[in-house]
Amino acid sequence: MPQLKPLNIGLVGYGFMGRTHSNGYKRVNDFFDLEYRPILKAVCGRSEANAKAFAEKWQYESYETDWKKLVARKDIDAIDICTPNDSHAEIAIAAAEAGKMVLCEKPLARDMKESLPMVLAVEKAGVKNTVWYNYRRAPAVTFAKQLIDQGKLGRIFHYRANFLQDWTISADLPQGGAGLWRLDAASAGSGVTGDLLAHCIDTALWLNGSITTVSAMTETFVKERKHTLTGKVEPVGIDDACAFMCRFENGSLGLFESTRYARGHKALYTFEINGENGSLKWDLHDLHRLQYFNYGDEGPLRGWRSIHVTDSDHPYMKHWWVPGLQIGYEHTFVHQVADFLQDLASGKPTSPTFREALETQAVCDAVLDSAEVGQWQTVVPA
Numbered sequence: 001m002p003q004l005k006p007l008n009i010g011l012v013g014y015g016f017m018g019r020t021h022s023n024g025y026k027r028v029n030d031f032f033d034l035e036y037r038p039i040l041k042a043v044c045g046r047s048e049a050n051a052k053a054f055a056e057k058w059q060y061e062s063y064e065t066d067w068k069k070l071v072a073r074k075d076i077d078a079i080d081i082c083t084p085n086d087s088h089a090e091i092a093i094a095a096a097e098a099g100k101m102v103l104c105e106k107p108l109a110r111d112m113k114e115s116l117p118m119v120l121a122v123e124k125a126g127v128k129n130t131v132w133y134n135y136r137r138a139p140a141v142t143f144a145k146q147l148i149d150q151g152k153l154g155r156i157f158h159y160r161a162n163f164l165q166d167w168t169i170s171a172d173l174p175q176g177g178a179g180l181w182r183l184d185a186a187s188a189g190s191g192v193t194g195d196l197l198a199h200c201i202d203t204a205l206w207l208n209g210s211i212t213t214v215s216a217m218t219e220t221f222v223k224e225r226k227h228t229l230t231g232k233v234e235p236v237g238i239d240d241a242c243a244f245m246c247r248f249e250n251g252s253l254g255l256f257e258s259t260r261y262a263r264g265h266k267a268l269y270t271f272e273i274n275g276e277n278g279s280l281k282w283d284l285h286d287l288h289r290l291q292y293f294n295y296g297d298e299g300p301l302r303g304w305r306s307i308h309v310t311d312s313d314h315p316y317m318k319h320w321w322v323p324g325l326q327i328g329y330e331h332t333f334v335h336q337v338a339d340f341l342q343d344l345a346s347g348k349p350t351s352p353t354f355r356e357a358l359e360t361q362a363v364c365d366a367v368l369d370s371a372e373v374g375q376w377q378t379v380v381p382a
């Protein structure tokens, strides 16, 4: 076995995403044949005890408590940003200026204004970059992309997506701080729009092309919450729920809804696309299946088929088990690492790049603007 080239990773943030990414780096070479091997060089977190404990548990060689020190280290090739949204821009720009590759969690930042300098920084430095819109890399979603690109649906009429949760219904839940920064607009930028709809929008742009105009409504159901950091009851600045309709450049119509107040739903991301010759449906709770309706099927047998996307000729699946045995959520991150390393070897960009993720940000901004002014808004890409 030839010696693999090392790619030294510096991870910032050891929460939920810090774990999914670390798992991706650790497992990728066991399943994919690649020129590169990620080396877990250092993890960075503000609490020394936690950073040390994470480094030991996940087998990082070292830890830092200041991301600036991590970025300055000569032995780090790539900075992976797994911190809340308000720190993405500062870390990504510094990392690019230090000549590091940058892998950044979504959304790129809190809004377009903050995101554009990140795009310019990675482009100016010429460093490889990607944003972790991981759902693209669920095999069934990648398969949907292949079917659409093959023209199986024909002309597209409708795109529909939902992302439903129910974890913020209690008015006693505080905002801000560890675990709850998503409820604090200063940290998150927005509520469900940047957190959940951003995923739906990224997938939609990838599968169905650009969105041109949007009309949105948002609601903040709980208007004041105690802030964990100040201890005071403060106004809530995030959107608890958002629904918008839109027009795509290809002439199709879109409907999107997201909320954290849909009692009974934990993370129900679904999308459906209706075309002239067929339709596709996907559901995160059943992520290894793709529903397909083919209008070309013969008369009485015509109906929806539920395709178990686990055959070796389905995207990514030849790297895993045997046909019929499914994979899950964590594998979307393994796939993103595999694609990143493959693209690094062949000198290709890894989608979505910062520039591509900026379009998602432009749609999010237009959605929030539309909800605020109560009018249709044109999406203004940078």
Ligand SMILES: NC(=O)c1ccc[n+]([C@@H]2O[C@H](COP(=O)([O-])OP(=O)(O)OC[C@H]3O[C@@H](n4cnc5c(N)ncnc54)[C@H](O)[C@@H]3O)[C@@H](O)[C@H]2O)c1
Residues within 6 Å of the ligand: 012, 013, 014, 015, 016, 017, 018, 044, 045, 046, 067, 081, 082, 083, 084, 085, 087, 105, 106, 107, 132, 133, 134, 178, 179, 180, 195
């Ligand atoms: N791709 C996805 O499906 C997905 C899912 C969840 C979260 N995210 C995104 O990932 C990012 C992190 O979310 P999470 O759920 O992992 O949050 P989390 O709260 O679980 O973890 C955030 C981590 O960042 C650390 N941190 C905060 N500020 C820091 C700083 N200045 N320096 C170093 N560490 C710092 C925290 O201590 C914590 O370890 C967010 O941008 C979020 O939108 C993406």
